[in-house]
Amino acid sequence: MNRWLMRSMTELTSRKWISRITGRLAQSAVSRRFIPSFARMYGIQVHEAEKPIGEYGTLNEFFTRRLKDGARVIDADPATLVSPVDALITGAGPVKSGTIFNIKGQDYTIEELLNRSPRTASYVGGFCLVLYLSPTDYHRIHTPVSGTVVEREHIPGKVYPVNDFGLRHMKRVLSRNERLTTYIRHGGGEVAVVKVGAMNVSSIKYVEPLTQQVEKGQELAYFEFGSTVVLLTEDHTFTLRNDLMPGKKVRMGESLGTLRLPKA
Template structure:
């Protein structure tokens, strides 16, 4: 009964207009008074922020903050795939005949996640990594590889929560929520960076100006409030690191594994 009630409330709160209202408040100067309380509630490391709290004009500006230079080291090996975000890895493994198996008890198809893109064929037996960003985390998204951006796609959708409850109890959240997908061609293949919107997220924004060629670790986009990034690696193109991925807390620039030609 309680689970049904929570699910119903979440369904109602997943409407985009509710997220827009929340987003507009977070972008208003009236939200400034909540910055310190927000940082304290979520244990955010304010000493890592690019600017002092007093210099952020809105809650959204603080939430999408940059870090002080040099706080995240990007793994330099040419064949490494690095984490694009500070996050908890909530799913990782081989893609089996186009299906991502058991992400918090649910299966997803690559076809639905990528909105039936022709590029789906590249990932049918590849590898996936799901990275969840909590409100505590730094919310800028960086490139996991060096290479060329070959396609960008925006998919309109709902804004269900992507936390543990949402992934377990809401139906197929990752493929129903709003998504911004970046396909990057690197020296051994292609990688899809799928940015998934979440409840109370007003938008996912690309960093401007848009670039066609990007180096590993460059700023790609940012979330306005918490969400999830799904990395998809082509068939035969990725070997995960030896110390494992699932359940690990990672930082932007940290090595996740090695890329190789198929």
């Protein structure tokens, strides 16, 4: 199938009503019968799930499953920024003059990604990590730092795919898709956790009750089907772990690098 036709078909399936239909199917009782084959197809580590596979009532309930206690280790060092998700790193690099360069061959501006938020100015010389969740991955999103939630913003948008094809061949999907952004103030600055919706994702949901004070590793939100988290740090406040790069897998709670904290 040529690239033009694939792109045209993707445009047609980016409508929210198609995602709503897909979401209703995944939330229906009939979807329960597909859970075992879905888990086998994607090689999901079912032994990590909070409950036995037979106890999930719908495919969506299984997809948004919690893990058993202790399945992920949260790096406790106050100076580390941890991964909020299990994911593949698809972009990592400094923000230069407000631009994020070469995310699968495309450039993004902080202004468009953050929906022209007044907070944009704090991130124009920061750092960006793009974390892609495939259907194989655990789909709950956790806080990458301990601190205070200072703002939450819902940004309406499309539901283009955020896989390799979508990032390469659709126009700037990370800043055109629906997003939920959480800004968290920590001891050395602020981070923005941008949760990007995707094709066949019926919604991105916050874990309730919402709290202002959060601890590193605390549940923040979850995706219904695969998507992406863009993690942004403020200007000159973060140093990436030296062995991380695009193409590397990370797990929730794993250190991504070091935050600049004020001296005691």
